[in-house]
Amino acid sequence: MKGSKWGKGIGVIMAILLVAMMAAACSGNKEANNQPAESPTQADNGNGKAGQEETQGEEAFDYYRYKEPVEITIVKDVPPDLKLPEGETIEDNSFSRFVKKHTNIDFKVAWYATGQDFVQKQQLAIASNDIPDVMLVDETTFRQLAAAEQLEDLTEVYNKYAQPQLKSKYEATQGVALAKATYDGKLMALPNLSGLAESISLLWVRQDWLDKLNIPAPKTADDVEAIAKAFVQQDPNGNNKADTVGLTGSGASLYSNGYAGMHDFTGLFAGYNAYPGLWLKGEGDSIVYGSTTPETKATIAKLRGMYANGLIDKEFALRKDPNQLVSNGEAGMFFGPWWAPWNLSESITNDPAADWKPYWIADAEGKLNTHMVPISSHFVVVKKGFKHPDAVMTYINWYTGGDSLKSEDEKERARAQQRLDDFQALDPTLIIALYPLYTTYVDTDVVEKTNIKLKKAISGEIKPEDMEPGDRIVYEQWQRDNAKPKSNAADWPPPYAYLNGGDAVMQPVDRKVFNEYTATTKTMQRKWANLQKLETETMYKIIMGEEPLEAFDTFVEKWKSQGGNEIIAEIEAELSKQK
Structure with a gap:
């Protein structure tokens, strides 16, 4: 029941992950109206500590950037025959630097492998209780770790520090996603969210x-x-x-x-x-x-x-x-x-x-x-005793964050634009291989929503500047491809997939x-x-x-x-x- 993701599903991750990352690249500070109900300097996390108050002071609280530099160890399942640009490594590369610059989180790769070698090495690490600070695992491995009491309880971390947009995505599954990540009544992981298309x-x-x-x-x-x-x-x-x-x-x-x-x-x-x-x-x-x-x-x-x-x-x-x-x-x-x-x-x-x-x-x-497809099939887990589980939440917040390009604050718009520019400068073919926790946190109907928004933009019902960044980028690709059909192999796939593939999957289903x-x-x-x-x-x-x-x-x-x-x-x- 276990196996490497490479060779399967990489297209889906590319198709949805990149659009989500475009939006994430534009995420930034949310003002006071998005602060958690309970101040991070006042809430106790059940361990006699007050969550992020040691590193994330109340005045500087930010869903999307950890105040102090923090290091998190991970392991990576890399694609076979991965070719990196000269001077870049699995751990130190343009994408890892992009993440560190905008989140203050430095992901250190404890080890990496490919395919079944990765699966076997991960199981050996679990058996010897030598796991990294954070891992992305399947459901079986998640339950194995939870039963062995190797995981940190993330209930309070999620309740206090998950950004509102992410919480709304989980809530839209009517409790299914978080229930799959719950063990003995505690939230022991942060589950991914898949588009059902x-x-x-x-x-x-x-x-x-x-x-x-x-x-x-x-x-x-x-x-x-x-x-x-x-x-x-x-x-x-x-x-x-x-x-x-x-x-x-x-x-x-x-x-x-x-x-x-x-x-x-x-x-x-x-x-x-x-x-x-x-x-x-x-x-x-x-x-x-x-x-x-x-x-x-x-x-x-x-x-x-x-x-x-x-x-x-x-x-x-x-x-x-x-x-x-x-x-x-x-x-x-x-x-x-x-x-x-x-x-x-x-x-x-x-x-x-x-x-x-x-x-x-x-x-x-x-x-x-x-x-x-299961709404949630992969789980971000945190090693029991890791001192900064809130940093993991910060990172996922950043990845799933909202749009700050339309902020009324000029400085925030500038910061958001810089994040977007930095992201667009990355090599898209390497993002999946280098992404620290490569999975999706999308609306279950993300394809259908993008399909509808693209059609409205094409017909003039909505203005491009009113679109979310990821959707707008796909629309701009459609514009270029429509002007010079199939002249740019990078512009053609996204709009064609969302429009034509989207139309096909939006037909009424008789049996699910x-x-x-x-x-x-x-x-x-x-x-x-x-x-x-x-x-x-x-x-x-x-x-x-x-x-x-x-x-x-x-x-x-x-x-x-x-x-x-x-x-x-x-x-x-x-x-x-x-x-």
Whole structure:
């Protein structure tokens, strides 16, 4: 259940994190009307101390900047093959200096690693109680740390020092987010907040190829198959070569159980009302594993038939970068999230005629289905005994802060503008890799809100200067791209994603399916790796014709007998306690 984020979800973080960071770059001092109800010099935090009063005097109280310089140790999961500019390091770089300049917080990287190496090293640090001051962890690791009493109670820190905008975002989840970060009645972490649009897997198609071949827009799984066949057989790129792929796939995963992934088949599974990898509600209080259902088997059968007929990339299971097929014009169809245009920049640079459009594939009854990403799936935790937990709150306040560009105070506007200028000078491709606690704190409907505001700005209903900084920057990108279409690969993706991807995900949803359990049971800790290996190998082999479709039934039997039934019983027992 654990793993590195790299290779999955990086586009979503880029798509939303950068817009949020633009707004954060403009955040600054809030005046007295935003002061906490209880003065930080008067409130006791339960440990005989008065919170920030030792370092944050009442007169200088600032949600977004720690008064005294403070050092916080962290660990980092860095992307593979990360290339930094000359003279910069993981710990000391333009972004870390930007953060320190504006928050007074110096993040020191105790150690860093990549992928499973990071996961293993983090678990070793937890087991030896040698964790850094602050970490970003998944739900299972959070509960593991809380149960071992390794975490600082953040209840008072949040109540006193969380900035109002952040509190309103949490409140909008109707208590769901903070409840997930609560252990034994105490707030033991600060949970992230995800945009729910990240859940939806769309079919992105070369509309220019559809038009050339006179093919209507896809609606169902059968349409996907028909288009794939046409793309393979009818030379849609017009080079008189049999070199086009019907549908891409991914060797990393066949489906996602959280964020919609790039190049997997999650959207096709949803078209069969199948949700592999999720724990689903069965009859009564029973739980069913989504990978073992008849609907999942039906989807695997469809994929097996398409692969046998040459309609899916023959090398998909081994291909390291399926997006390369899209970039070089060999593939004109793939499943991906609303933010897929970030991965299409090279495609439109190589071929400005490429016209990509997103479609939501319905089931046989015409219903639009989707699994739903958890509102909170990652947690900022603070080591028990760390002297400055309020500094962590200050940092998150700063990151999620509001707009000071419209402040009536001239000096504050100048400071906000300087923050924005400093941020825009950073290399956007490195921000995710270098961001100390890379996660999202966004409105759950952030994509929909941005979509609407962009349309209003384009139509003249609102003035650009009245937009929030992040939204305004996307609007300015739209202006430049509209004046010279696809001439700048950096300007095209954001507005195209928010407008076109946003339109697609804003359709009325017929069925939203949530994962009923997102932690880890005792049996899962011992047996999940083997069960996942069984699942992955069986699914791939069936699709690629190495095993018959009947092997799916054998897989289900083995999965249940080799630990699946025990896990389901544990999950049902755990969920019953929460009622």
